[in-house]
Amino acid sequence: MRNIIGIVKTELDFRSRWIGNLLEYEGPLLSLYEDTDHPDTYYLHKWVDHDNNANRWVVVPMSLAAIHALFHQQTTFRQVILQADHIHLVDFDQKDNALQVLSIDIADLPDAYLPMQDSFYSESIYTEFAENFFRDRSRAGPPDNSGKN
Amino acid sequence: MLCGQVLLVFVGYVVKFMEIGGWGVENLENFSNFVGNMRSGRMSFPARTKPFFTMKLKYQENLESIGRNCPPDGYVAEQITPVYRWVFEQIEDPRNFQAPLFRKPTRFSESSPHRCCEAMALSMFDNLEGARARFLELKTAMGESIYKALGNRIAIGYIEKSDGLHGGRGRHGHFNFHPAETMNFHEKFQISTEAL
Numbered sequence: 001m002r003n004i005i006g007i008v009k010t011e012l013d014f015r016s017r018w019i020g021n022l023l024e025y026e027g028p029l030l031s032l033y034e035d036t037d038h039p040d041t042y043y044l045h046k047w048v049d050h051d052n053n054a055n056r057w058v059v060v061p062m063s064l065a066a067i068h069a070l071f072h073q074q075t076t077f078r079q080v081i082l083q084a085d086h087i088h089l090v091d092f093d094q095k096d097n098a099l100q101v102l103s104i105d106i107a108d109l110p111d112a113y114l115p116m117q118d119s120f121y122s123e124s125i126y127t128e129f130a131e132n133f134f135r136d137r138s139r140a141g142p143p144d145n146s147g148k149n
Numbered sequence: 150m151l152c153g154q155v156l157l158v159f160v161g162y163v164v165k166f167m168e169i170g171g172w173g174v175e176n177l178e179n180f181s182n183f184v185g186n187m188r189s190g191r192m193s194f195p196a197r198t199k200p201f202f203t204m205k206l207k208y209q210e211n212l213e214s215i216g217r218n219c220p221p222d223g224y225v226a227e228q229i230t231p232v233y234r235w236v237f238e239q240i241e242d243p244r245n246f247q248a249p250l251f252r253k254p255t256r257f258s259e260s261s262p263h264r265c266c267e268a269m270a271l272s273m274f275d276n277l278e279g280a281r282a283r284f285l286e287l288k289t290a291m292g293e294s295i296y297k298a299l300g301n302r303i304a305i306g307y308i309e310k311s312d313g314l315h316g317g318r319g320r321h322g323h324f325n326f327h328p329a330e331t332m333n334f335h336e337k338f339q340i341s342t343e344a345l
Contacts, residue, residue, distance in 0.1 A: 018258075023290055025283075025299065026249040026272055027256035030290065047256060048294045055254050077290060094254045112293035124320065125286045 001051045002110055004089055006102030012059070012088060016043050020129035030077070030126075032062075032133065040064050044080065048113040054091040054099050058113055060084035064137060070121045071134040077119040082106060205330045206313065208248060208269045212327070219266035220327045224314040230307040232273045232326075233280040235344055237300040245300070246271060246334040256298075270316075270325035277303065277341070279321030284344045296344075306338030 016033035019042075023030035028047070035041035042062045049056040060081050069075040081087070087109060091100040123131050204226065206212055212219050236245040250257055250268035257268045274280035280303050288295045308315070313328040328334070 023287070025287055027268065028258075029256070029287070029295075029298070046291070047298065049297060050254060053254065055256055078292075092254075092258075096258045114292050116289045116292055119290050119292075125290060 001049045001054075001056055001091070004102060004104060004110070005108045006089060006104035009088075009101040009103055011098060012090065012101055014038075014043075020127070020133060022126050022130040022133075024127055031057075032130075033059075042067065044077075046077075046081070046113075046115075048089075054093050056089060056091050058109070059088040059090055061086070067134060068138045071138040073120045076115065076117070077121070078115040078117060081109075081114060204311065204314070207328045207330050207332065208251075209330065211250075211269060212266065215262045215266050219262065220270070220314050221266070221316065224316050224327065226310045226312075226314055228308060228310050229273075229275060229315070231305050232275060232308055233277055233341070234271065234273050234304050234306070234338065235280065235284060235300045236302050236304045236338075236340065238302055238340075240304060240335060240338060240340050242300075245304070246328070246338075267325065270327050273308075273315070273324055273326050275318060275322040275324065277305075279323065281345065283321045283323060288345060299344075301344050302340050303342050303344050304338040305341035306334070308337070312337075 015036045017036055019032050019034050021028040021031050022044075030047070031045040033043040033045060035043065040063075042064075044058075044060050044062045046058045046060075047055060048058050058081065061084060062080060066075065066080050070077070070080065084106070087104050087106055089100075089102040089104055089109075090098050093099050121130070121134065206220075234245075236242065244252060248269040248271065249255060250265060255268070257264065274283070284295075284299070284303075287299070291298070308326065311329060312332045313326055315324050315326045318324050
C-alpha cells in the first residue's frame, strides 16, 4: 500500500454504522454509513487500496445537500471527496478492526484514490440500495444550506 | 396395472431421468422428449452425463453451511462459450479465480447468508463488450484504484456443463458462476486483452 502523510489517530472521532453499499463488484467498493449520534450525517467509504493484511478505505462525511446534488447529477463522487471538510484513511483488517486511522489533507490524497472527473451518479451503475436511498433522501428537495457538503 | 405399480414405474422413470441430466432449465426439452419417448415406447437414454445435483462444487462445505438456496434456485449447469472475466496480468495469479470471500483480505464484512453465498461465486460476462463496459463504469466511479481490486486484463475462456452452476444474465451479460471442484480455470482461460 502507498505511504500517505497524515496525522495518526487511535480511532475515528465519530461513531457510525453501515447502512448499505452504493457500488459493488465481488464485494463492496463504495459503502454508506450513518452517524449514530448526528442524524442526517452520512459517511462515504470508498475502497482505495489493500495489502496482505488490510483493505484501505477513504472515509469522508456526506451531507444531505451532497446526497441531493449527487442524485440530481449536480456534482460527482470525486467532488464530494475533494470538498469534504475532513478526510480519513482507514486500514481495516479481515475482521473489520481499524489497524490504522489517518487524518489527511486533501492535497496528500493520491489521484489514483479518487474517482474520475465524470463520476456522476447513475441508477444503472450503482446498487438498488443506492437508488432507493438517494431517491428517498432527495424527495424533500435540497436542504437550505449550500450544496457544498 | 394397479395404481401402485404405475406409481413405481413412474418413479423409476423419474429416477432414470434425474440420473441422465437433472432438472435444469436446459433439460426441459430433454424432459419433453423423454415423456414423448415414454409414451411411444421408444425408450433410449442419452449417454450418461454428470447430473449437476450431484456435482461437487468448489467450497461445497462452505456452501452447505449457509443452508438452503445456495447456490440459489434457478442456477443451472450449461455450456457457455465464450466467457470473459477480469483478471490480473498473469493468468496464473492465484487471485484470478479465487472466490471473493476467500481472498485475503476480503472486502466482505457482512454475514447475511445471501451475501456469503454470492461471495463464493465468480463474476463472468458472456460478451467482451459487456465486460469492457462494466469495467469502464467501475473505473469511472472508483478511479485508477480499480485495477488493484479487479485486475487489468480480460481473460477469455469457456465453461462446460460439468464445470459448475451459473445464474441468469444481468446487465452487460454478467452472471455469477459457482465452479465445480474439478474445474481447472487455467486450462480453460487465457489472457485475451487489456481491460481498458
